[in-house]
Amino acid sequence: MSGFLRYKKILDLFSEERSSWTVLEISKALKKPSSTIYRIIREMVLAEFLESAAGSYFRLGPAFIKFNRIINFSDPLVRAGQPFLKKLADENPITSVNVLARLYGNKVMCVADYKSPSFKKNTSYQRGKLMPLIYGATSRAIIMQITNRKLQDLINLENFKSDEDKNNFLKDLKNDRKKGYCITEGQVDKGLIGFAVSISNKKLGIEASLSSIFDLDEFLLEHEPIIYANLTSYGLLVEKYINEIFEDIQNYHHETNSIR
Template identity: 35%
Template sequence: MRKKAVNSLERLQAVLEVFTEDRLEWTPEELMEELGYSRPTLYRYLKILKDSGFLTSMPNTGFTLGPRVVEMDYLLRKSDNLILSGAPYLQKLTGRYECTALLVRWYGEKILCVDSISSSREAISSYPRGRPMPLSRGAIGRSIVAFLPRRNLVPLINRTLDDWQAAGAGDTVEAVLDGLKSVRKKGYAVAHGEVTPGVVGFAAPIFDAGQSPIASFSVTIAQDQVGGSAVEEIGREVLFAAGEITAALASHRHRISSR
């Protein structure tokens, strides 16, 4: 059973949070057991969420996420300046290389793809749009984590040290920090087959206000296409794209604040 939510909004939100890739459908009985809500409370929340379109159900079936989620996703694509600013660079990199280019958003302690384009014959990514990615494995996670302020980075690694150890990134917090120094020095991260076998990942951080990254620009490309000086060439292009997106976000923020 999950930790008890404090107020009505948190309790309502908790109903939505039980839906995951591993568990896409829930019956009311299962929700009551998972969340610890009384039947009247749960049914009140289910009615609110169903009436607003966040949940849906058919007779004699469980509840699944509803069409309002799709509608909000459409609005996100139309309004998110990260997606709007990054689109030209997704096009540019996939036009230049046979690869998959991704924009990956950082929120809370999660990272997930919010937009991507692929020019490869087979999409070279194990994490399509909307699917959370591992923080400790692969170039994308490191490209974000390496640039977090130390006051935020050290507690994060402490909380997730088991994951970093499993990824072979170090057995101690200091060892993980040492490994991230090279990413900070280069400005981008490179990973060989850590998430998808046979694939090289490149990623660089995108910043908004302040010094903390909010996202990452990434390219994944087949190992056999990355030879000689190509690693540094692609790394520089990814770093340049991330910098241009950062500048575009800053310009938009300035225009808004000047109104």
């Protein structure tokens, strides 16, 4: 265990389910002597990536809140898409959860979400949550824009139940690519239906999706064209804004570099 991994392995222990650890627990989990863990933890506490809590427990530190904010204000995808989620929700024919998600390793991560105030059911899509790559429209609209080697690598990491399962998935992917958007029912959350379009920007390396999720109890077939129209138009709008932001960033860097 060396380099950044030494720190990351500790951070990765912290989860929603288990958000505080003692040095001894960490030392057991990572099979490292506690003197080593103490030394590392001390460094991370100093850097505010961890903080000590009651009862000699440690938890994640405020540095994450700070850097998260910087991302919020600067990430082109979040900046471009965030403001449209509420509008999308307001224009949808029924209450919805609206999500901006992106590839994160071999998972999909929601980076922004807006739920209509009166939406009743619980959904898995909340900012920061990691979701499976192969289930749900949100994820599908991301993976369907990935090709060649990268797609192969990602798919090889997935555990399909059978070869047939895998082939079906690939066939669906092909169809969705042709249609330009995805619909899935209950793949992630029972009783919900999701619609999604791809969001991409080659130059910025953005592989993302915009999606609206509805309660199956409220959803009617006649809603589909409106949902589809909303998603595609807002999707294009988000991509347009990403481009503008990209140009802003470029100009900024040109300026600051020429000043020097």
